[in-house]
Amino acid sequence: MLRISKLSDYAIIILGHMAKAPSQTFAANDLAGSAGIGGPTVSKVLKALVKAHVVRSTRGPKGGYQLAQTPEKTSIASIIAALEGPIALTECSIDLSHCEQASSCNVRGNWSVINRAIHAALEAVTLADMAITPPMGSDGFHIPVKDITFQPRRNPEQ
Amino acid sequence: MLRISKLSDYAIIILGHMAKAPSQTFAANDLAGSAGIGGPTVSKVLKALVKAHVVRSTRGPKGGYQLAQTPEKTSIASIIAALEGPIALTECSIDLSHCEQASSCNVRGNWSVINRAIHAALEAVTLADMAITPPMGSDGFHIPVKDITFQPRRNPEQ
DNA sequence: TTAAAGAGGACTAAAATGGTCCCCAATAAA
């Protein structure tokens, strides 16, 4: 199904809450409450986000977590990468040596096109886009505030 | 890592071989040989591709598998969907009721933007693009023959 | 009639994932 992991999903929900007060510091437990996710799990997610410099942390009483950047500068790609590592659909995109088929594989080179496309799509949407609640359409679905169009073109000059 | 499954990867490799003779019929075992993948596994992949109408099958002696469409008309999206089901990054994109957080989730609606972007990217690349062996660049990497550009724009008229 | 193919599905081992817990470090406030 090409799914992101639950933890990545949680991360976006949690950051969505934080984005509503971008400079405020939140305790992990408070975030767990408002997101409806278990405390330990929220902690786990936030720890990963700290490592990836998506949020900053402060220890001690009155400590907590704070967005490291404005919501506009925090891409969905960076959030997913924080939880799941580099965004790459195939083994070889990370490290060729990990794939046993590599030597006989004849589609290897072409994956980079797709990888870059996916990455660009996830990079183009930011936390700010996710955090807003767009107007509800008549069909019960939110109307997206941002659309992404594609222009496949052959033999780019590069 | 946002990876596709190994079976999807195999599918693309196998179809890559078939794309070189789009109207030929291949026995599963022959494909296993040329792809360097185990016979039973290749069979499993091909069965899934038949169900999704990506390939056609013929039983009996001299039977085998054949592309259902030209490589140009076979999108990577359809191949991945054949092996992994609908392309959707989050639970709620498939069926809202599957997600426990749904009621308290405030980013739900915005995922559709990303989902459509990913789907469009995978739809834009075809088996024909994957099957070719592009010229090797001086840095040891193939030069992609197709590039996909993104144009995020706000508040589309829809 | 036979042999060569695929169809369908059960089954298992291994890997990934999600969730919890424990103990340590930092620090603000009493």
Next chain:
DNA sequence: TTTATTGGGGACCATTTTAGTCCTCTTTAA
């Protein structure tokens, strides 16, 4: 200086998912 509150790091385990194999049945050309 002590204490209480917060995060850091990582181990741990149960569950789910994935990958791979195998068996039996159906189809069909020779």
